[in-house]
Amino acid sequence: QKEVEQNSGPLSVPEGAIASLNCTYSDRGSQSFFWYRQYSGKSPELIMFIYSNGDKEDGRFTAQLNKASQYVSLLIRDSQPSDSATYLCAAREIGGSYIPTFGRGTSLIVHP
């Protein structure tokens, strides 16, 4: 069974620090990975996606993918209290249903 694992947290960081969110996946067929932010009681909103090994940067966000280690991470630089949310990782495979599998999310708290 395909699994996407995330530490549920909460991860607590001070304002201005770098928050590092991690995700591991079990299916080596997974090829693309998505990070979503979900505020309490709200729906997930896409932050960014990555499908090539290495880093991908978008503003304060950097996604890192290491397919050999089956590991994807999201770095948030200069963390703000408004970044406090649950961050969901999703993995999509080649073949099969092509439907992303979601992790349970990591709760991030950025304190002033």
Place this chain on the structure above:
Amino acid sequence: DAMVIQNPRYQVTQFGKPVTLSCSQTLNHNVMYWYQQKSSQAPKLLFHYYDKDFNNEADTPDNFQSRRPNTSFCFLDIRSPGLGDAAMYLCATSRDLGLNQPQHFGDGTRLSIL
């Protein structure tokens, strides 16, 4: 703005009383999904449509049905809700099932069972 709209935002129903949740999209996406999400858990896929092709997840209870009468609309029918069906129900769309195609979510419907 193109978007995914779910109605209602909050739905209260009685144990065993059928309920329908609706989703509409202006993105003209081919794929529409229904997820169930309970507190602190990952969204759980119930089913999805690729155009008119319906795909049911193996562990989706028979109590849950779906309809997609046209590209824009998709409905989730819960025939006899039980207490365990109380959850947030998320509708999502994607243009297709390509590897780099993200899902776009509606604001969700929070379902409560009395």
